[in-house]
Amino acid sequence: MSDKVTLTSRERAIKCAALALDKKAFNVKVLEIRELSSIADYLVLATGRSDKQAQAIADSVKQGLKKYGKALDIEGLKEGNWIVIDYGDVIVHVFHEDLRRYYNLDELWSNAPSLEIPMEYLWEGKEG
DSSP states (O other), X not given: OOXXXXXXXXXXXXXXXXXXXXXXXXXXXXXXXXXXXXSOSEEEEEEESSHHHHHHHXXXXXXXXXXXXXXXXXXXXXXXXXXXXXXXSEEEEEEEHHHHHHHOHHHHTTTSOEEOOOGGGOOTTTOO
């Protein structure tokens, strides 16, 4: 019998966003792509201001989701400028600011509906 707690794709995507926000990622978006692509159900896009912050964000996601199962693949963690964490149903992209602007996945997936991230996870605009 498995002790692993399972998450729906939607719950996993929101959890990834929350863990990224916990490390002060900014411009975090959760896009539902299941109707547009077969690669995953959700994309989570997050930005860090430095390679080190991007690595910390990715590590937070990886460690925070460990109890729900391992990532299928992680690319770019050593370099830290564009990190991709693939959970099968959810793909997390953690970018350095310049690369996010350059590759512009936000525009590429502009037809995908965004999920609202619960207010309790958001920090932008709250730092007094």
